[in-house]
Amino acid sequence: MEIIDKRLIFEGGSLEGKEIVSSHRVLKDLKGIFADEEAREAMDAEQLAYEVECHFPVEEGTLGGLFFGLTKLYPGKVGNEYFMTKGHFHAESERAEYYWGIKGEGVLILMDREGKTWGEKMYPGSLHYIPSHVAHRVANTGEELLSFGACWPSDAGHDYETIATEGFSARLLDVDGKPQLKSSNQ
Amino acid sequence: MEIIDKRLIFEGGSLEGKEIVSSHRVLKDLKGIFADEEAREAMDAEQLAYEVECHFPVEEGTLGGLFFGLTKLYPGKVGNEYFMTKGHFHAESERAEYYWGIKGEGVLILMDREGKTWGEKMYPGSLHYIPSHVAHRVANTGEELLSFGACWPSDAGHDYETIATEGFSARLLDVDGKPQLKSSNQ
Numbered sequence: 001m002e003i004i005d006k007r008l009i010f011e012g013g014s015l016e017g018k019e020i021v022s023s024h025r026v027l028k029d030l031k032g033i034f035a036d037e038e039a040r041e042a043m044d045a046e047q048l049a050y051e052v053e054c055h056f057p058v059e060e061g062t063l064g065g066l067f068f069g070l071t072k073l074y075p076g077k078v079g080n081e082y083f084m085t086k087g088h089f090h091a092e093s094e095r096a097e098y099y100w101g102i103k104g105e106g107v108l109i110l111m112d113r114e115g116k117t118w119g120e121k122m123y124p125g126s127l128h129y130i131p132s133h134v135a136h137r138v139a140n141t142g143e144e145l146l147s148f149g150a151c152w153p154s155d156a157g158h159d160y161e162t163i164a165t166e167g168f169s170a171r172l173l174d175v176d177g178k179p180q181l182k183s184s185n186q
Numbered sequence: 187m188e189i190i191d192k193r194l195i196f197e198g199g200s201l202e203g204k205e206i207v208s209s210h211r212v213l214k215d216l217k218g219i220f221a222d223e224e225a226r227e228a229m230d231a232e233q234l235a236y237e238v239e240c241h242f243p244v245e246e247g248t249l250g251g252l253f254f255g256l257t258k259l260y261p262g263k264v265g266n267e268y269f270m271t272k273g274h275f276h277a278e279s280e281r282a283e284y285y286w287g288i289k290g291e292g293v294l295i296l297m298d299r300e301g302k303t304w305g306e307k308m309y310p311g312s313l314h315y316i317p318s319h320v321a322h323r324v325a326n327t328g329e330e331l332l333s334f335g336a337c338w339p340s341d342a343g344h345d346y347e348t349i350a351t352e353g354f355s356a357r358l359l360d361v362d363g364k365p366q367l368k369s370s371n372q
Binding site for chain 1: 188190191192241243244249250252254278280281282283284293304305306313314315318337338339340342365366367
């Protein structure tokens with residue numbers, strides 16, 4: 001009987017192998033995400049903000065299946081706001097997700113359906129449960145690459161639209177060299 | 187707005203923090219699991235075989251939630267069979283799971299409902315998708331501790347009984363110093 005080596009490596013590197021789909025976002029893909037749109041426009045539109053490598057072993061929408069992802073978020077700021085992922089709710093909202101820190105430093109920004117926003121520090125070995133009905137995005141607050149793992153149900157889907165339209169109720173800003181969550185209405 | 191540190195650390199260590207449940211298995215808990223029961227009985231009944239630390243942020247049975255685990259499996263053999271976990275199907279069989287290697291070397295042993303058994307090499311950074319309806323157990327084939335992460339749906343449950351009664355159709359044995367999967371009927 002066979003012992004196989006699937007070679008899906010993620011630790012300290014990239015997720016490579018069969019069934020892996022890679023994507024990336026440059027600054028022009030993040031139009032309207034940051035508070036200071038003028039600052040974003042003044043930057044290189046092709047500057048890489050983050051890369052995502054995902055393992056999709058079953059079809060999107062499959063009940064009871066799981067997906068796995070590795071995100072690499074580069075350090076940087078748009079104005080005084082840290083580079084961050086777009087953020088999303090799950091389309092099938094009754095679906096949780098785990099994130100865990102692998103390299104670098106950051107903050108997982110979470111918002112419930114009532115608009116309450118909070119943050120959790122991310123660092124190598126930190127583990128984060130994202131409950132159902134909670135929007136999530138990650139900001140890199142360090143000087144180096146932030147990488148983190150993710151696992152979520154294959155029937156969760158993504159609702160990016162709500163966040164693209166309404167945003168989070170708070171933003172993670174560099175205030176005198178320290179990350180602070182500040183109300184988006186201030 | 188608050189940025190909190192949940193301190194659920196797993197990398198290179200233990201999973202510690204709120205909502206963590208730890209358990210362990212010593213050799214007397216693994217009666218009937220190994221082929222050579224006489225060899226197991228001759229060993230120290232209290233010898234630690236493996237420890238599991240789990241994060242249960244929601245109740246078992248919750249639809250759309252997830253659980254997270256860290257398993258530490260010690261090196262050793264019972265006769266010529268490597269130390270291994272009990273192995274299980276999911277009680278709600280239409281539920282997948284991810285395992286990924288963190289430290290050490292081992293083999294993930296998988297068996298489908300038709301009794302076909304196969305193995306996947308585990309090592310730091312290896313990623314393993316365990317499809318729905320597939321039983322899974324892990325054997326430590328190295329000289330050191332094997333640790334691996336796991337993520338599974340909170341409504342998957344565990345069916346240990348089927349494996350306890352019928353076993354896997356193959357066993358991972360040390361054959362001239364190399365791990366080989368051998369039919370349980372040989």
